[in-house]
Amino acid sequence: MEKIYLYHTNDLHSHLENWPRIKQFLQKQQKLHHESGEDSFLFDIGDFIDRWHPYTEATMGIGNIALLNECRYTAVTIGNNEGVNLPHDDLDKLYEHADFDVLVANFFNKDGSYPDWVKPYKIYQTPTGTKIGVLGLTAMFAQLYDQLGWKLTEPIEELKQWVKQLNQESDLVILLSHLGLRDDERIAAEFPEIDVILGAHTHHVLETGEMVGDTLIGAAGKYGYYVGQVILEINDQRTISSKSALLFNVNDLPPVKNEEREIQLFFDKGKELLSQTITTLQRTLVADPFKETDLAMLLCRAVKEWCQADCAMINAGLLLGPLAGDVTKYDLLTICPHPINPCVVELTGEELIAVIEESMDETLHHRHIKGLGFRGDKLGIFVYDGVEFVEGRVLIGGRELAPEKTYTLALPDMFTFGHFFKRVILQKAKNYFLPEFMRDLLKWKLQSMS
Numbered sequence: 264m265e266k267i268y269l270y271h272t273n274d275l276h277s278h279l280e281n282w283p284r285i286k287q288f289l290q291k292q293q294k295l296h297h298e299s300g301e302d303s304f305l306f307d308i309g310d311f312i313d314r315w316h317p318y319t320e321a322t323m324g325i326g327n328i329a330l331l332n333e334c335r336y337t338a339v340t341i342g343n344n345e346g347v348n349l350p351h352d353d354l355d356k357l358y359e360h361a362d363f364d365v366l367v368a369n370f371f372n373k374d375g376s377y378p379d380w381v382k383p384y385k386i387y388q389t390p391t392g393t394k395i396g397v398l399g400l401t402a403m404f405a406q407l408y409d410q411l412g413w414k415l416t417e418p419i420e421e422l423k424q425w426v427k428q429l430n431q432e433s434d435l436v437i438l439l440s441h442l443g444l445r446d447d448e449r450i451a452a453e454f455p456e457i458d459v460i461l462g463a464h465t466h467h468v469l470e471t472g473e474m475v476g477d478t479l480i481g482a483a484g485k486y487g488y489y490v491g492q493v494i495l496e497i498n499d500q501r502t503i504s505s506k507s508a509l510l511f512n513v514n515d516l517p518p519v520k521n522e523e524r525e526i527q528l529f530f531d532k533g534k535e536l537l538s539q540t541i542t543t544l545q546r547t548l549v550a551d552p553f554k555e556t557d558l559a560m561l562l563c564r565a566v567k568e569w570c571q572a573d574c575a576m577i578n579a580g581l582l583l584g585p586l587a588g589d590v591t592k593y594d595l596l597t598i599c600p601h602p603i604n605p606c607v608v609e610l611t612g613e614e615l616i617a618v619i620e621e622s623m624d625e626t627l628h629h630r631h632i633k634g635l636g637f638r639g640d641k642l643g644i645f646v647y648d649g650v651e652f653v654e655g656r657v658l659i660g661g662r663e664l665a666p667e668k669t670y671t672l673a674l675p676d677m678f679t680f681g682h683f684f685k686r687v688i689l690q691k692a693k694n695y696f697l698p699e700f701m702r703d704l705l706k707w708k709l710q711s712m713s
C-alpha cells in the first residue's frame with residue numbers, strides 16, 4: 264500500500280505573521296516523509312500575495328515567491344489577488360524565479376497562448392510509478408483580466424477540455440481550484456474522475472474535508488490560520504483505497520525561535536523599501552469614517568478627476584488614518600491598504616438619485632465589511648464630488664439633476680461586486696480603471712497639488 268501526502272495552503276493574503284510556523288511545520292513534515300521514504304506534495308491554491316502588506320507592496324509580490332521557494336512548493340495556481348491586483352508586467356515577471364510550477368488552465372495571453380510561466384496541468388510521478396495529474400483553475404474575472412492585457416476563459420468549460428486527457432494520462436487527478444466552495448461542489452458532482460479538489464477563494468474551512476460522491480474536497484480557510492493535509496492510500500492497481508483530509512491549526516503548532524522578530528522584519532523591510540517621500544504637507548489631514556474630512560474630499564475629487572466622470576462618491580471608511588508632514592509611499596499604504604480600483608457606471612438621473620439616497624442610510628455607514636477588497640472596518644459615511652444639495656434639490660456639476668439624463672458616476676469598484684444599492688449598479692455596464700488602486704489616485708492628487 265503506497266501512501267501519498269498532499270499539503271496545501273490557500274488565501275494567505277500576505278498574513279506573514281503566520282508564516283514562520285507554517286514554514287517550520289512544512290519543512291519538518293517534508294523531512295519526516297523523506298526519511299520514511301514517503302511521497303509528499305505541496306500546493307498553494309492562490310491569493311498567497313496581498314498588497315496590503317508593505318513587504319508584498321514593495322516587492323510587488325516577488326518577495327512572497329521567495330517564501331514559497333523556501334518551502335519547496337510543488338505547484339501553485341493563481342488567485343484574483345495575483346491575477347488582477349498586479350499590473351500586467353509585474354504579474355508577467357512574478358514567477359520568473361519560482362522553483363515550482365504555476366498551473367492555470369483558464370489563463371492566457373491575449374492571443375490565446377499560455378504565458379511562458381503557465382501550464383494548464385502537469386503530471387507528477389512517485390518513485391513507485393504512480394502518476395498524479397494536477398490541474399489548476401482560477402476565478403472568472405474576465406473583464407478585469409482583459410483590461411490588464413490577459414485573457415481568461417470560463418473555468419468549467421476549460422476543465423471539460425482537459426479532464427478526459429488528464430484522466431487517461433494519470434492514475435490520480437487533483438484539481439487546484441481558486442473558484443470557491445459552490446463551484447468545487449458542482450465540479451465534484453459533474454466530474455467524478457477528479458479524485459481530490461483543493462479549494463480556495465471563499466475562505467471555507469473544511470476541518471476533515473467534504474466528500475461529494477467519491478471526490479474529496481479540502482480547504483484551509485484564510486490568512487494562514489490552517490495548513491491542510493490530504494492522505495491518499497494507493498493499492499497495487501494504482502487506484503485509491505482510502506482518502507482523508509485534516510487541517511492543522513497554526514496556533515497549535517510549535518512556536519518558532521525569534522518568530523516575533525522574523526514577523527517584524529517582513530514589515531520593516533517593506534517599510535524601508537517604501538520610505539520615499541512623495542509630498543510634504545503643511546497641515547495635518549485627518550481621517551474620520553463618520554465625518555466629511557478634507558482628506559476624504561481630496562480622495563473623492565481625485566476619483567472624479569482621474570475617471571473624468573460627472574460626479575463621484577466614496578465611503579470615508581476607506582481612509583484608515585491621517586497624513587501629516589513628509590508623506591511616504593508607506594504612509595499611503597498604511598491609511599489606504601485596499602486593493603480597490605476606481606470604476607465608472609452610467610446611470611440615469613433617476614437611478615443616480617436613488618443611489619445617492621441609499622448611500623445616506625446610517626445603517627449602511629455602520630456596516631462592518633469583510634472582503635470585496637476592503638481592508639478597513641466600517642464602511643463610513645459617503646462623501647461626494649460634483650454633487651450638491653441645495654434647498655431640497657440635487658445639482659450635478661452645478662446643474663439641477665434631470666431624471667432622464669445619463670450621468671457618469673465614479674466610485675470604488677467594491678460597490679459593483681457587493682449588494683449595496685438594490686442591485687442598480689450590479690446590473691449596469693461598468694468601466695474599471697486598472698491597475699491603479701485608490702492610494703495611487705491619492706498619491707497622484709497630492710503630487711499634483713504640490
